[in-house]
Amino acid sequence: MIRRLTIATAAFCAAAGVYAADAKIGNISIDDIWARSGQPGQVSAAYMEVKNKGAADKIVAANCDCAKATELHDVKMLDGAMKMVPVTAMDIPANGELKLKPGAYHIMLIGLNRPLVAGDMLPIKLKFEKAGEVTVQAKVKDKGLPAGH
């Protein structure tokens, strides 16, 4: 009976999206993790919200076995056009948050080796400078890649 109650409570919390972060490591929690759908040979991008309850940290690397290369990218205005630029790290302020979103920081998946289909959960390994490594599950959404993603 207690076990059944626990499961019901967990399901409620997950549905309400109140308590449970999608992933957690140390003082860092990660939510709203998603990636764009795509076909083999194409590129995709992943986005998420990173919240930090501790000292400043950084995302220093990401890796997905779904792609030939996984890079950290930012989007900047260059010569009047939005262009992606690779970065070596994404800063997460102390007691603050970092949002990876379209038109800003994103994780670039280059050269997909399999189709990414809406509804799939895609594992992506993140490496934080201080907090260490954690694998998150990105939900694939049926959104193509716009210019200046």
Ligand SMILES: [Cu+2]
């Ligand atoms: Cu990019």
